[in-house]
Amino acid sequence: MCLAIPMRVIEVKGESDELLNPQIAVVETDGIQKEIRLDLVDRMPEIGDYLIIHAGFAVNCLDAENAEINLRLLRELAEGMEEATNGNRT
Amino acid sequence: MKYVDEYRGSDLVHTLTKKLQDLSNQPVRIMEVCGTHTMSIFKHGLRQMLPKGIQLISGPGCPVCVTPSGVIDAFVELAGRPEVIIATFGDMIRVPGTGNSLMRAKAAGADVNIVYSPMDSLKIAEQNPDKLVVFLSVGFETTTPTIAATILEADRRKIGNFCIFPANKTMPAPLKVLMEDPKLQVDGLLCPGHVSIISGSENYRFLVDDYGIACVVAGFEPTDILLSVIALVKQVQEGRPALENCYGRVVTAEGNVKARKIVDMVFTPVDSEWRGLGSIKLSGLTLREEYRSFDVIERLEIQITPSSEPKGCRCGDVLKGIAQPPDCPIFGNRCTPGSPVGPCMVSSEGTCAAWYRYGALS
Numbered sequence: 001m002c003l004a005i006p007m008r009v010i011e012v013k014g015e016s017d018e019l020l021n022p023q024i025a026v027v028e029t030d031g032i033q034k035e036i037r038l039d040l041v042d043r044m045p046e047i048g049d050y051l052i053i054h055a056g057f058a059v060n061c062l063d064a065e066n067a068e069i070n071l072r073l074l075r076e077l078a079e080g081m082e083e084a085t086n087g088n089r090t
Numbered sequence: 091m092k093y094v095d096e097y098r099g100s101d102l103v104h105t106l107t108k109k110l111q112d113l114s115n116q117p118v119r120i121m122e123v124c125g126t127h128t129m130s131i132f133k134h135g136l137r138q139m140l141p142k143g144i145q146l147i148s149g150p151g152c153p154v155c156v157t158p159s160g161v162i163d164a165f166v167e168l169a170g171r172p173e174v175i176i177a178t179f180g181d182m183i184r185v186p187g188t189g190n191s192l193m194r195a196k197a198a199g200a201d202v203n204i205v206y207s208p209m210d211s212l213k214i215a216e217q218n219p220d221k222l223v224v225f226l227s228v229g230f231e232t233t234t235p236t237i238a239a240t241i242l243e244a245d246r247r248k249i250g251n252f253c254i255f256p257a258n259k260t261m262p263a264p265l266k267v268l269m270e271d272p273k274l275q276v277d278g279l280l281c282p283g284h285v286s287i288i289s290g291s292e293n294y295r296f297l298v299d300d301y302g303i304a305c306v307v308a309g310f311e312p313t314d315i316l317l318s319v320i321a322l323v324k325q326v327q328e329g330r331p332a333l334e335n336c337y338g339r340v341v342t343a344e345g346n347v348k349a350r351k352i353v354d355m356v357f358t359p360v361d362s363e364w365r366g367l368g369s370i371k372l373s374g375l376t377l378r379e380e381y382r383s384f385d386v387i388e389r390l391e392i393q394i395t396p397s398s399e400p401k402g403c404r405c406g407d408v409l410k411g412i413a414q415p416p417d418c419p420i421f422g423n424r425c426t427p428g429s430p431v432g433p434c435m436v437s438s439e440g441t442c443a444a445w446y447r448y449g450a451l452s
Contacts (some may be wrong), residue, residue, distance in 0.1 A: 001125065001126070001152065001153050001154065001179065001181050001228075001229055001230070001232075001233060001439060002124055002125070002126045002151075002229075002230060002232040002233070002282060002283075002284040002285060003126055003284075003310075004232065004284045004287070005091070005094065006091070006092065006093040006094065006340075008092070029091050029092075030091055037209065037239065039239040039242075039243075039352065040235050040236070040239060040346065040348060040349040040352065041346075041348070042346060042347060042348040042349075050092070050093060052284075052287060052340050054232055054233065054236065054284065055179075055206065055207045055208060055233060055236040056206060056207025056208070056209050056210070056236065057207065057209075057235070057236045057239065059232065059235065059236075059284070059287050059288065059346065059349065060287045060340050060346055062093060062339055062340055063338065063339050063340065064339075066338045066339045067093055067339035070338065070339060071096055071097075074102055074106075074313060074317070075102070077105060077106075077109070078101055078102050078105040
């Protein structure tokens with residue numbers, strides 16, 4: 001039930017982030033667009049940001065910098081392993 | 091899909107599996123707490139890729155599975171009332187209580203609607219002013235803030251014909267219960283990723299400090315899960331249990347403070363019964379006094395009767411991780427996804443359904 005997916009912000013609607021007038025973001029992934037509520041996020045997203053979407057709400061902004069570092073480390077690990085394996089073979 | 095596909099690459103999965111195989115030198119028992127993890131592990135075939143010594147055990151992290159059958163009976167009874175329209179997440183609809191499921195009630199004429207967001211139930215309420223729309227409020231920390239925000243919105247818009255059936259539960263309390271059960275031997279926990287978006291990774295600190303359990307917060311893609319299993323195996327083998335966050339792209343130590351504030355405005359903790367685990371102190375949520383008018387249990391004076399488990403069904407033990415689905419005498423014969431007996435078979439994220447669907451039966 002706790003399924004949530006990252007979607008990219010293409011538009012932010014609404015004037016304020018006050019509880020009385022919650023903002024809405026239009027988000028997109030793989031050509032699917034959806035309007036989602038921003039009541040629960042602690043900072044307003046900018047266009048191009050990725051939000052984590054669950055049950056019609058953004059539950060958080062994705063930390064792109066962290067994701068890139070994480071992926072880079074993973075790729076380095078993969079490359080390192082490959083070199084090590086090649087080294088063993090010769 | 092960006093930030094999804096990159097974590098599914100077969101080269102990375104292969105590398106991480108190899109690393110895990112090289113690393114693993116002793117048996118390690120890991121519980122994946124969250125039902126969404128269970129599904130992902132089966133869907134991507136990760137069980138078969140793990141070294142023999144590493145055992146994955148599913149935990150109590152499917153909100154549908156841990157909802158007591160008495161509560162499901164009350165949902166079904168409510169659906170049968172002519173003045174009521176039910177709005178629910180799809181996961182709930184096929185789960186049988188002691189008798190019927192919501193799906194059978196719907197077939198018999200009840201107005202039961204599957205919604206994507208709790209907000210959709212407000213739309214239904216506005217379109218049906220002469221009916222009472224009841225949202226079946228089930229879910230953990232990930233889902234509860236969306237329901238709290240919906241209640242605030244209903245209050246703002248003064249929608250008087252909308253209620254919820256509060257049955258939400260909170261996560262760390264059942265883990266404490268499990269860790270104190272001498273029958274369950276677990277070295278490490280794969281901690282739920284999306285619950286932690288809200289609660290923060292620090293939520294599990296007590297499991298490390300008080301119980302010496304290795305804890306890693308994990309994402310849901312295959313590389314996320316493998317990386318987290320590697321982190322757990324390292325901790326266990328080095329004898330240094332710690333709290334690690336391997337899902338830093340969406341989970342922080344402190345979590346989503348704003349979402350928690352919204353939950354606190356609307357809900358307050360109560361003791362709650364978990365299917366298979368019994369009553370756990372302050373592990374559920376009910377509406378605060380100010381929002382009681384949205385509580386259908388109070389409004390329609392609903393009685394929840396304690397109910398027994400189906401005969402032969404071992405869902406309770408499966409939810410506690412002390413039995414695997416094939417240990418249950420009715421698994422795969424009397425209880426199948428087509429004709430489920432227990433909640434772990436009927437929920438799409440249930441452990442038995444995952445074992446059955448992905449061929450672990452063989």
